[in-house]
Amino acid sequence: MALAHEVAFEVNLIEDDGGLAGWAPVGTRTALSAHAERDTAMLISGAVSAAEPNERIRRSSGRYIVASRRADEEDGLRRAVPAGALVPRVTYRVVGWVSVQGQGDGRHHAVRVGLRVDGDGGDDERGSWLDCGAARVEVGGGWAEINGAFRLRASPRVAAVHVHGAPAGVDVKVMDLQVYATDRKARLTQLKEQTDKVRKRDVILKLGGGATMAGASIRVAQLENRFPFGSCINKTAIRNPKFVDFFCDNFDWAVVLREAYAHPAVEGVVLWGFMEGQMWRRDAYLVDADGTVNEAGQRFLQLQREWRSDARGIVDGDGRFKFRGFHGTYVAQVTTATGKMLKTFTVEKGDNSLELDLDIEI
Template identity: 40%
Template structure:
């Protein structure tokens, strides 16, 4: 693939140009001590950077051209490198810096989002951008801009290169084995002579999807949901604006019906959500309340919802999207109100795990939603006395890159709090690319020991919030993306067979989950069936299952 070679800064100003105000200038500098920690196999920073100075506007920056013919449609590209802030930024501060691809597509110039970060003064922040084009551009350039006017921006070692998903999947194989499997010894007793067949009935790693009152009436949805998902979450039916659209007029009928539906099918349910922090998602009558009235309404919501469904939900998203909204904190003038919400939900119903839930954290494209800010939010809640039982990554992902997703999960895993993908969809009009994108996200989630489940935000054509995300066509046909999901579910189940060894044991390594074993005596042909469960444990200690007395 010679046409997709790396495009790198060569440490000179040749072909690079300032963008924006006439005062914007470029110069080349060296930094001997970058402070950048590079993973094994990563690219060592050169220490040579371009300084973008004299910026009179946030849009002022630098343009890094990409040779014609390099970028091809349908390929996911990474934009890598490092960004720092220079003069004009107060010591230790951070500001958003954005990366776009400036594309000339047959005379139509467009900006394609490639990522964003909170760049810091005195430190280097990694660019973890990505993009994919539908057509081959006539010309293109990486455009780095952002940070307030008057703040210098340092740009080091920018590279554009195609993502090798297959190489990443090979790297994940061992990681998956360590995170999701265990050695098992089936003991039949010395002298036993028998053949053994071990079949995994289900995987311990849960998958779920959102549901609503209309979609569960569709046979195509019902069939796929029943057979391939363990969990559900209500799309809108539990949200405050649904259960109390008008003040004092409570409607829990839809939520009750969906709970009864899940109970009949034996599906676990997430509670989404008790409150929503984003101003635009709060119903008008709530916005019209004064401070005392809002506090009273909030308490009534807590008491009414959580008490009504005590013991019914396994999870609660307590105050949705706090990285992107501050409605209750601002209206009540109380910074600690989110922690109060957590503590009150736990008081009224101590059973469910209580989650934070937000978007863009795994995409490296939103300075408001960096993994660092999300981890600090969790730590802040904990300092305020809240017990955070889960971190929700919504997972509305486009052009996913495994290393970018993994880096976000790694940072959040340091909190010690379990992580779930809570609203996964991968919008892409080309269903083959959609299948590849879905595989990227699912393999990263499954391979990471901190991730404990994945919930899709729907899967049926014509019923989803995000277009071009469906896995099953409206007529029930499983498309290529849906088949990828089913293939992975099959891949993550163990099927082992063979003969008992001389010590009367049968050994295999299996994914966590529930199993059935069929033992056939060699001499008599007599068969024995037994179920058992492989649970997570010390990977250095095999699980012993005694079949001698079965």
């Protein structure tokens, strides 16, 4: 079995020349054809999202494949992944551009990309299916980015990427589809940097008394993080195998939470549960039945500690103290030769530096 350090990161496993070679139709009536897009200006760097500014820029080739005469939502097109290319416990990204054309102008349709492993790769439904991403595309509305990921527990004998979705009769178009391994350590470093940009803010504390407070010792500790975590009690959703397998079987949870926390559009996280015997998903609990916080729970608590700010230092000559902290509630303790003073304050979301008058006088 190949080890993670032997994996070629950021290398497209399904590189093609934009023609039909390597692509196959899915569906008894589906037909494939190759085309070229004249206007690709909008696609120059569209695969680089706001949450991932350091990722490589994937420029559009302008060449795409159309799957037409589709008779079912499952019909579309597929491309085999080279044998032995997928390594267990490595995170793979799936990115590309999709579009639709045909009936229902002005309507939106979902286009999905998935990975079928250890089936025959054709129309046979045997083998395992992993959802890898989806995009909501407007008919006649141009191209939309599709972006997903997956992980495998074992090396598959056969694997193929399958693009489908949208109702029968609607053509599905695919441009520059890529499957590549990501460097987990490098990604975690990137996520920490992105988290700092998305979830933190520069704060300037202005203490009452101004220069008279110069030289005072100050410690700032975060009491509450404004990013909410909750526990799911809806058994209907968590009993959906596709929903559960997509997250539990394909991802490292420490990684999933970091991805969520680093993305500006995510406002909170809901877990399936937290205590053994009180949740449906086996081995996904954070607290054992006897109340002991297990290893997974300890990692979760470590993340929560990591996502809280603690700063200390000396008040400057103007009676100010600067730090960078996560959004939430804080307490500041100021110590001088004559005593101590505590003051609570809140760091709200914002793009600019935040200046707060603490009105602390000892």
